[in-house]
Amino acid sequence: MELGYGTTGLTDWARRVPGRVHRGGGRNLAPLPADVDHIVVAALPISGLTAWQGLFDHARLAAGHTVLVHGAAGAVGSIAVQLAREAGAYVIGTGRASDRDVVLGLGARAFVDTGDLGQVGEVDVVFDVIGGQVLERSAELVRPGGTQVTVAQPLDGQAVFFVVEPNRAQLAELAERVRTGRLTLRRPPRSPQPGGPPARRSSRWSRLSRSSAQPPGRRGAWDRWAPTRAAPG
Template sequence: MPVSGLTAWQALFDHGRLQAGQTVLIHGAAGGVGSIAVQLAKRVGATVIGTGRAHNRDVALDLGADAFVDLENDRLEDVGEVDVVLDVFGEEIGVRSAGLVRAGGTLVTIAAPPEFEPRYGRSVFFVVEADRAQLTRLAALVREGSLRVPIGSRHSLEEVPKAFAAGRQGGGKPIIVVAEP
């Protein structure tokens, strides 16, 4: 949660300047950064459009996304204009997303410096920075139950290679159980 949470926080609020009433497009809405970004954006009163693969739709909607775009079967351009885009993919998705940023909006990417600038907005590429105050706020949200960190599969210490051999599957972080309480 620390790196994903700080990345989501800084992308939305420090760089994207997301506010209540705005619309945000969050790529990878069921992933590590995206799952936290969806919840934080909803918490401040934004309309959230999540994206990803079809099998991640229910996870993104359960986390609070108002709508979901299947990047393999739906047209991203049908989303319309948004105030903030959080791009975790870059490449073609990042280029196509730049065209969705409304005047005065922001494309925030953690993938790579953007290849295409929004016509009347701005783009920001950043690498997460440690921030004790932000991390403290995130931890408090988790403790009070306002922020969920999706948990995926559970594995014993002996199963670590198996746990990560399948690669990213979405639906939560794999947990390695070192010892049962």
């Protein structure tokens, strides 16, 4: 695979060389389909891999399982809903009441307001990105032999806490799903143009996007995850 603008990936957390892939970095990259919006697919290395690894590597989700996905309309949760549905699981999504139509449209079989988890019943898997009281209450919903996974915080043996890791094979699988329309990614809002009105900072997407006021040579968190150009040699 030739490195360049046709690739996407996630750098090792210990490597802080924004915007350039040096020798050995290609092991974390996957081909980027030419017909896929590069801005949209930039969500895959973080959000996509988090959803994939949480569901399949840590929770061992399988067909016939019931999975509760918190934050189901968000960047990670929306991908988790679609992956779980395609795997043959019964998906229950949570969020605010205004998220209902979006979550059901992604393929969830049911939607529950995050503040009303008592009506969920037992589930095989809980996929959490929120933490706090939501994580604690969700532990009571996991049936014996089930698993709760979270990227928010450890919970004294009641949840599997994990940090997403680079994985070229999984990233390629996700990119192929996007290319074939089996996986839909929510597009982040555009950053404001210079001289224009300030962007609203109300969503996780906008917090991750690059500010147009950033000094030259500085790169934000979103840029570290976007498709990057390889360094010669």
